[in-house]
Each structure stands twice: as structure tokens, then as C-alpha cells.
Amino acid sequence: xxxxxxxxxxxxxxxxxxxxxxxxxxxxxxxxxxxxxxxxxxxxxxxxxxxxxxxxxxxxxxxxxxxxxxxxxxxxxxxxxxxxxxxxxxxxxxxxxxxxxxxxxxxxxxxxxxxxxxxxxxxxxxxxxxxxxxxxxxxxxxxxxxxxxxxxxxxxxxxxxxxxxxxxxxxxxxxxxxxxxxxxxxxxxxxxxxxxxxxxxxxxxxxxxxxxxxxxxxxxxxxxxxxxxxxxxxxxxxxxxxxxxxxxxxxxxxxxxxxxxxxxxxxxxxxxxxxxxxxxxxxxxxxxxxxxxxxxxxxxxxxxxxxxxxxxxxxxxxxxxxxxxxxxxxxxxxxxxxxxxxxxxxxxxxxxxxxxxxxxxxxxxxxxxxxxxxxxxxxxxxxxxxxxxxxxxxxxxxxxxxxxxxxxxxxxxxxxxxxxxxxxxxxxxxxxxxxxxxxxxxxxxxxxxxxxxxxxxxxxxxxxxxxxxxxxxxxxxxxxxxxxxxxxxxxxxxxxxxxxxxxxxxxxxxxxxxxxxxxxxxxxxxxxxxxxxxxxxxxxxxxxxxxxxxxxxxxxxxxxxxxxxxxxxxxxxxxxxxxxxxxxxxxxxxxxxxxxxxxxxxxxxxxxxxxxxxxxxxxxxxxxxxxxxxxxxxxxxxxxxxxxxxxxxxxxxxxxxxxxxxxxxxxxxxxxxxxxxxxxxxxxxxxxxxxxxxxxxxxxxxxxxxxxxxxxxxxx
Amino acid sequence: xxxxxxxxxxxxxxxxxxxxxxxxxxxxxxxxxxxxxxxxxxxxxxxxxxxxxxxxxxxxxxxxxxxxxxxxxxxxxxxxxxxxxxxxxxxxxxxxxxxxxxxxxxxxxxxxxxxxxxxxxxxxxxxxxxxxxxxxxxxxxxxxxxxxxxxxxxxxxxxxxxxxxxxxxxxxxxxxxxxxxxxxxxxxxxxxxxxxxxxxxxxxxxxxxxxx
Numbered sequence: 001x002x003x004x005x006x007x008x009x010x011x012x013x014x015x016x017x018x019x020x021x022x023x024x025x026x027x028x029x030x031x032x033x034x035x036x037x038x039x040x041x042x043x044x045x046x047x048x049x050x051x052x053x054x055x056x057x058x059x060x061x062x063x064x065x066x067x068x069x070x071x072x073x074x075x076x077x078x079x080x081x082x083x084x085x086x087x088x089x090x091x092x093x094x095x096x097x098x099x100x101x102x103x104x105x106x107x108x109x110x111x112x113x114x115x116x117x118x119x120x121x122x123x124x125x126x127x128x129x130x131x132x133x134x135x136x137x138x139x140x141x142x143x144x145x146x147x148x149x150x151x152x153x154x155x156x157x158x159x160x161x162x163x164x165x166x167x168x169x170x171x172x173x174x175x176x177x178x179x180x181x182x183x184x185x186x187x188x189x190x191x192x193x194x195x196x197x198x199x200x201x202x203x204x205x206x207x208x209x210x211x212x213x214x215x216x217x218x219x220x221x222x223x224x225x226x227x228x229x230x231x232x233x234x235x236x237x238x239x240x241x242x243x244x245x246x247x248x249x250x251x252x253x254x255x256x257x258x259x260x261x262x263x264x265x266x267x268x269x270x271x272x273x274x275x276x277x278x279x280x281x282x283x284x285x286x287x288x289x290x291x292x293x294x295x296x297x298x299x300x301x302x303x304x305x306x307x308x309x310x311x312x313x314x315x316x317x318x319x320x321x322x323x324x325x326x327x328x329x330x331x332x333x334x335x336x337x338x339x340x341x342x343x344x345x346x347x348x349x350x351x352x353x354x355x356x357x358x359x360x361x362x363x364x365x366x367x368x369x370x371x372x373x374x375x376x377x378x379x380x381x382x383x384x385x386x387x388x389x390x391x392x393x394x395x396x397x398x399x400x401x402x403x404x405x406x407x408x409x410x411x412x413x414x415x416x417x418x419x420x421x422x423x424x425x426x427x428x429x430x431x432x433x434x435x436x437x438x439x440x441x442x443x444x445x446x447x448x449x450x451x452x453x454x455x456x457x458x459x460x461x462x463x464x465x466x467x468x469x470x471x472x473x474x475x476x477x478x479x480x481x482x483x484x485x486x487x488x489x490x491x492x493x494x495x496x497x498x499x500x501x502x503x504x505x506x507x508x509x510x511x512x513x514x515x516x517x518x519x520x521x522x523x524x525x526x527x528x529x530x531x532x533x534x535x536x537x538x539x540x541x542x543x544x545x546x547x548x549x550x551x552x553x554x555x556x557x558x559x560x561x562x563x564x565x566x567x568x569x570x571x572x573x574x575x576x577x578x579x580x581x582x583x584x585x586x587x588x589x590x591x592x593x594x595x596x597x598x599x600x601x602x603x604x605x606x607x608x609x610x611x612x613x614x615x616x617x618x619x620x621x622x623x624x625x626x627x628x629x630x631x632x633x634x635x636x637x638x639x640x641x642x643x644x645x646x647x648x649x650x651x652x653x654x655x656x657x658x659x660x661x662x663x664x665x666x667x668x669x670x671x672x673x674x675x676x677x678x679x680x681x682x683x684x685x686x687x688x689x690x691x692x693x694x695x696x697x698x699x700x701x702x703x704x705x706x707x708x709x710x711x712x713x714x715x716x
Numbered sequence: 717x718x719x720x721x722x723x724x725x726x727x728x729x730x731x732x733x734x735x736x737x738x739x740x741x742x743x744x745x746x747x748x749x750x751x752x753x754x755x756x757x758x759x760x761x762x763x764x765x766x767x768x769x770x771x772x773x774x775x776x777x778x779x780x781x782x783x784x785x786x787x788x789x790x791x792x793x794x795x796x797x798x799x800x801x802x803x804x805x806x807x808x809x810x811x812x813x814x815x816x817x818x819x820x821x822x823x824x825x826x827x828x829x830x831x832x833x834x835x836x837x838x839x840x841x842x843x844x845x846x847x848x849x850x851x852x853x854x855x856x857x858x859x860x861x862x863x864x865x866x867x868x869x870x871x872x873x874x875x876x877x878x879x880x881x882x883x884x885x886x887x888x889x890x891x892x893x894x895x896x897x898x899x900x901x902x903x904x905x906x907x908x909x910x911x912x913x914x915x916x917x918x919x920x921x922x923x924x925x926x927x928x
Contacts, residue, residue, distance in 0.1 A: 126797040154782055179795040181904055183782060206907060248918030248928050249797055249911070251755070298759045298907075300766075 115146050115188045115196045122209045123303075124242045125250055125296075126175045130161075130186055133169065140190055143167075150186045152179050158187065180205040211252055211294040212240035213306035214275070219290070221313065222278060227322055229284055231313050236276040237292055237306070251297045261287040261310075272297075279311075287312040724857035731861065744924075746862050747917040753855045754812075754910040757848065761903040764844045768896045771834075786901035787878050788818050793908060800915060806869035808912045813859050815905050816852060818876035823849050826898060829884050833895065848902075855909075 113135035122128035130148065134140040143166035149158035150173070161171035171186075185202040189195050214237040222232040235256060243250045256277045257266040271277050282288055288311040295302045342349065526534035731741075793811055794800040800808075827845040830838065863870035884898070885891035918928040 124797075153784060175796060175798060180797075181793070181795060181908055183784065204904070206904075244797070246918065246928055247801060248914035248916075249801070251914060297755065298762045298910075 115140055115190070117186060117188070117201050120186065120201075120203060120208055122178075122205050123212055124244065125180060125206060125209050126244075127178050128173050128205055128208060130171045130173075131169055132171070132188055145190060147189045148186055149189055150177075150184055152182045152184050178205055206296075207299070208301070209250075209296050209299065210301045210303040211250065211296060212242045213304050214238060214240055214254060214292050214294055215306070217290065217292060217306055217309050219309065219311050224284075224313075230281050231284060232278060232280045233282060233311055234276055234278050235290055235292075235309075238275060240294065240303075243294070252294045253297045254292055254294045255302065256290065256292050257305075258288050258290040258311075261289060282311065282313070284313050720853050724853060728857055728861055732864075743862065743865055744917070744920040746858065746865075747913065747920050750855060750858045750862060751910070751913040751917045753851055753858065754906070754913045757851045757855060758903070758906040758910045760844055760847055760851070761899065761906045764841065764848075765896075765899050765903050767841065767844075768899055772892065772896055785897075786904070787822070787880070788815060788876050788901065788905050791815065791818075791874055791876055800911065804869070805916055805919060806867050808916055809859065809863050809866055809870035810872045810874075812909045812912045813856070813863060813870070814872075814874040814876060815909050816856050816859065817873055818878070819852065819902055819905060820856070822878045822880065822898060823852060823902070825878075825880065825882055825884070826895065828882070829891065829895065833892070834888060 115132060115134045115137055118131045118133050120128060120130040132146060132148065134146060140146050143164075148161035148164070148171040150161065151158050159177075162174060162177045163172040164170075165172060181204065183202050183204055185197075187195055187197040187201060217235065217237040219233045219235045222234050224231040237254070239245045239252055243252055245252060251273075253273070254271040254275070254277075256269040256271060256279075258269075258279060259266045260283075269277055269279070279288075279290075289308045290311060291305045291308040293302045293305045523536045524533050525536040528534060791811065791814060793815075794803050803811075823845065827842070827849060830842045830845055833841060880894075880898075883891075884894040914928075921928060
């Protein structure tokens, strides 16, 4: 069943109601409510169907509206929310409205309202207008049925509206009737002096000012982004004509709103002062709508919106595409990376692209020397004069360092007579066989590194090897010459100790000559059908060079001695056993350090020559007697560490060897990788003098070449 | 306040002496600065009023005295645009200065009483009141300087005493109501001062309408 709420009243605060109800506790609840409703809704007529009811509805924090009404409420309607139709025509739901006696009931209530003012607005702070409405009192809708009265001060009389606009239900107050900074109250009166007055209808004119919207809104392009995707505009406008800004009467603030054409959300920009605003970041090819409204500074009421303007930027002609720029940048980055990679890996790349071509190089040989064409020196070096240090170590890899190498034949000699020195001398002679130099052939060129007091003599194998090498090559002649089978005999001669030195000397003298005749390089004159090679050594050239070199050796010895590095002890070593005695030694020991540098080899070669010359010089001089006073050719004995060890010419001159034929059979390979040519057979057993590493007897080769496996077998 | 006045006075004296020695700051510039200051004053008072509105108990507005009960309402000021535009500059300046002078004491009372407000309302009230005091005093000093340039008529000050006493009310609701009432009065008067100064500024800057 339906009913109506017939009206609404308004109370300032809720406590009044509760006070009111409590005042009549003796009444029943319904009675109380009746009285309450009557008090609340005095001007309303009631339709009391069954029971009156009132629903306090909170519409705002400061005012409570009570919907007064009556009627029966069907039980089925309980629990539903109450919908109230307010005087303005909109429905307000009030689910939280407490019902006094009933639960919430859904019903549509139309609330009748009294005549009231809908709005009072001033545009220019000099005049204002008020609009009224008769509410639900339709009998007052005729023009003139309601009249507007106003007053400014409390005690002044009410004045009627100076200007009516009945068509609009508007009352216009012109500047003569407008007083600002003063509270103005307006009221409506009907003909029968029923006054509809509300305290809310008092105001100050400056507080109701809503300025007109700005005029002449326009925009100009400020700039476009580099890629032509966004642009900025400046929006300009003029203040409304009604607002007297030029006189300073009103100062306006504005609000610019803009949105994309298809968007529903406005972007708001507040403008405090000035009549322009920049909008940033608008998208190209999108349309924007802009409108502006204004208000008084420090006030909150805005005027209406201006007419919208539409901003759109067509395709910007100077727009650049991102793509080419990105491409260029990418290529540039790649190029830079490649260059960095190149420079960082320069060495490796060069190695990769231009692998080093192995050039023929022999250790100890200076390419300069080759260019200069010093053939004899080259031959000397190649024969192992300076190469001993580099070649020999290969033979010593597996063998332990042995300090002492004792020759068996030497032992009985050592036991007695000469004493330690002779033994030392013999050891000097016997030398370093143990270190693995069988090919040395027991030549006395091996130094005795076994001296107890001299540990440093032991030195490094390379040094020793160098010494050995030096000893074994008393002349620039190839080592191979030394390895001829005649050598063991030489050696034997030594242990014997008192071999005819002059003979040796004599032998030594021509020997180097003979040896000089053979060199490392041999010219191949013919190739045998069996595979042999016919050699024709070129000896003349070297013979001349060697003689020439003998001259100026002495002075060179001095300076070269400085370069050599060997223990002074060695020379001292060499000195002691050599110095005082034994004519057997016959050789001037000059310790010469091994110089791995090619230059050193060169100088060594020189030294060798000089040393040899020395030896040769002295030897004949000393060979006056049996005993050749060994002259210590230790030039730099105490000062310089290195000095020369000139192996006596004795070992090589020991035997006169038959001249080398044009071709010989290679029997074995020297420790210096020289080829040992075919020794004469009878000397074969003499090899036993070599204490520990006897030369392996070789089977004569039918052919003049050697295969690698055989090479390995003949390797000492 | 007193030392601020003395500071302000010393500042003014310094400024005056400098102005005497050098080229004086043009009046339009001074007016520009003064109107900016009054604009700030009015803005702060508006925000303070709105803040108090939200904390006012319901029905409090009904109990509020009417605006013509402000202690400055006895001052005869132009009430509409025509009157305002027709008043002389010196008189406008005098009115502005009188109004400003009348609010020095009440603002102090308000500032003191703001500490005893209920916590919900106190919020930023104290801060704003101190700002108000600061701006008011500096504006006062500036207007004193200006009036010295504008003739003797602008030097006249009307005496508008505040009769309220140090207490705004006995109980909290009445205190709150009186507080709100005083603030609304001050807001109205600050708007008056601002309007007068803006009219003066625009009159002095006839050659530069953009400054209006």
C-alpha cells in the first residue's frame, strides 16, 4: 500500500528531537511520534492512514531533514531502503536513516517544498541576481504571486526587489541597490503575507561572485619535439568584459581544462594570474578541446566555462623519422665496438693474420755476420766454437751432474807422485766425461770441476759445457776434427802424463793447420750414385783468416774477458793446477765463460783464436824443455772473472790425422750435432779411455748418409 | 610585536634614508608590493575561514553574530564599486591603514586563543595566524612608507578599538563561535584592504595596464 510523505521539515540539530521526545515519556511511543511529527511538520497536512511516521534523514552534516508522512506500511515492505524525493526533484537514498518505529521501507516519496530561492549570483561584484522557485506550491507560480524582499542591515525595513524579471523568476539588483561587504538577506512573500524565509538566504555580495568566462580564447604553437611526436601550445585569452580588471576592482584567477577529443577526463591547470597558459606534451595528430573558467582570487566560486576551442596540429612537415637516425647510431656503435676489439686484440690478430714466417736461424749465428761474409768466423761458430753451450746441454738432460769424472787410467797416476795437483791436472784433462760427453773423447779439454775447494767451479752445466766446448775446439776447426778417432790416443797420452809434449806441441802446431783445413761447411762437389756425397772442403780461405786473426788477439782478450762470466775461482782453479806445474799441462788455462749471445760467440771465436795463438806462441817457447812451464794465460786472473782457458794445443795436435778425403762416412753425431766422420779402425779400442761414456762402436755405414733412427743410436 | 615594529621602523628609516640619498623607489612599485602582500593576507584568511567552517559544530552558524557586528563596521568605507572608484587615493590609503591598524590587537588575541581550541580545530590554525600576523605587520610598515609619499590626508588613522577582551568566550562552543566570527570579520576587512590597494595600484600604473 502506498502512502506519501507530505512534507519535510528541517531542524538545526538532532539533539532537539531527542529532547523533544524525552519530554513526553508518559506518552506511548506512537503518541510521542505523533506529537513529534506535528511539531516537526507543522505546515503540512497529514494523511494519517494508520500511523504516522517520520524518518530523520541526514542530508548534510549540518542539517537534518525529516521526512514527515503517514500511512500504512505493509509488512512486506520492511527492510527495504527508503528513497526520498527531495524538493529539488532528485531522489536521495538514505539507507542509514533510522526508523523510529518501523524498519526502512522503500517508497517513493515526493516531498513538497515551499517557495525558495534557487540561486543568487553576481557577475561583476557590482550587481547581482536572484532566482526563485515556488516549489510545490503551484498556485504561486503565476507572476507576481511571490515577491522578493531584501534588506542589508538587520534593523532596516525589507525592501522589494528593484527589478523583476518574471519570465525568468529573477530579481535583478543593480549597482544602486547593491552593497558589498555587507550581509544581504532576501525573502519571498506571497500575497497573503506568508513569508518563506530561510537563514541561508543571507549573504555578502563578494561571496557570491561568479565571474563570466574569459573571452577570445586562442592558441599558438610554441614548439615541436625533435621527432615530431609532441608539441606545446600557448593558450591565451582575455578577461571577461563584465569583470572590471582594468580598474583593479576585480582580480581574477582562471582554470584551464583540456582533454583529448575522445577522452572523458579533463586535465585541469590552475592559473593564478595572467591571461595565458602553456600546455605541454600534446600529441601530434590528436585533437584537443580546451575551455576555461574564471573565479575571483581567494574565492572559490567559478563562473561558467568559455566556449571550447579545438587544437590540432597537422602532420608536421619537418618531422623526422626515427628510423634513419637509429640506424646510423647503431652502425656507429658497431663500428666503434669493432675498432675497440681490434685495438685490444691487435697483437693476436696480427699473429693470426700474418703468422711469423720462420726464418732460418742458427743459434749463435748473427745474421749480420752472415751478411758481412766473415766466413771463417761463421765456420768456427758452426763448428761449435761458441755453440757448445747451446748444443751440449741437450746431452746432459738425463744425466746427473757429476762433479768428478775420473779416468781409470788416471788413477794410478793420481795416486802418487804429482800429488793433488797432478791429479787435479789429470782431472782437468780427464774432465767431464761423466757429464756425458763421450764424444769429447776424454780430451783433456774437460776441466776438472771436481776441486773440493772450488765448488763454484762446478758451476752450471752450460758453463761447463761451454768450457768443454772451448776446450774441445782449440782452433776454429770443426769439432768433428777433434772427434776423430785419433783423439783417444791423445787422451791416453795425457794420462800417461808425460807424453812428449813437444810432439804434442808439434802436433798441435800443424794440427790446427790440418784441422783448419776442414770446416763445417763443405762444398758438395759431386753426388755418388749410391747416395754418397762428395765433399770438397774449402780450406784455403779459413787458413788465411786464422793467421790474420792471431795478430791482434792479446788486446782483445782483455776486453772480452770482461764480458765473460765465469767464476774467478774457475780461473783460479784453472790457474792453480796449471800454473805451477806440470809441463804436461802445457796449456794455458784461460777460463772462458760461455756466452750465449751470438756476439759472445763471435768474440769467443776471436778469443779462441787468440788463445790458441797464445798457446801456440808460448808452447813453442816453452817447449825448450820437457816441461813446459805452463804459462798462465790468465790475463784477468784476479780481476776478471772470465779469463781464457786455452786448451792446450795438445789435444788436437796429439795426433796427426790423415787428411780428410772428399767424402767420409758419418759415423756418429757429436754432442754438438756435428757429424763424426769415419775414424780409422785401429783407434777404435782407444775409445775405452773414455771412462764412462765410451763411444759406441759404430758399424761402418755402407752409405754416406744416416737415417734418423741410426742417428739416435749413434747419439752419445 | 613591539620589537617587530621597531625593526620595521628601523627598516623604514633605512629605506627612507637610502631613498633620500638615491633615487626613490617609485610609488607604483611600492603599491605593487603592497597589493601583493594584501593579496596574500586575504588568501590566508580565506583558507583559515574555510578550515574553521568544516570544524564548526552544526547550528553554530545560526548562533553566530551578524557580520555588521564586527568591531570595524563603524568605519565608513565605500560599499560599492562606484563609491570606491570615486574616493580619492589618499582616503583609500587612510582607510586601508585604519583597518589594518584595527586588527593588530585582535589578531594577537586570536593567536593566543588558538592554543586553547579543541584539537580537531587547532590543526593549522596557529600556523596560519602567525603568518597572518607576520604579513599584517609587514604590510603595515609598507603602507606607512607609502602614506608618507601620498600626502597628509593618508596619514589620518581612524581609531577602531576592539572591545572583545582577551577571552573569546567562557566555554568551548562559544569560544569556537566567536573565533569563527572574528575570522570572518577579518576576512571581510582583508578583502576591503586588498580591493583598495588594487584600485590604488591600477590608478598609479596607468601607463602599464598589464600590471593591473
